[in-house]
Amino acid sequence: MKIQAIEPFEECIGDEYMKLIEFDTDISRAFIFYMSQFGEMEYHDSFTRPLFTLRIDNCFTFKGIQGFPTARLILNPDAIEENLKKFHDMCEQFEPEREYQLCQ
Secondary structure (H helix, E strand, O other): OOEEEEEEOOOOOOOOOEEEEEEOOOOOHHHHHHHHHHOEEEEEOOOOOOEEEEEEOOOEEEEEEOOOOEEEEEEOOOOHHHHHHHHHHHHHOOOOOOOOOOOO
């Protein structure tokens, strides 16, 4: 997954550490499953639009909806740039042709 844009999430207080991430394509189930290997994933596929939340302790929380090209990233305010780079690197390593399993 390629990140197209990272914008401050202006609807919230603390927009320096709350970001809106825009990807080059819609968030797929495979990408959600891939991301689940890095932390604690909540995946709600029983909804019309499946929701997910990934929490990685002391780094960030990543929340979004499967099938949408945008998601929220809430960074640890003590290490914004470091964790933003970590998130970017994780996204870059995703292989869309590979099959991933949901890690719990």
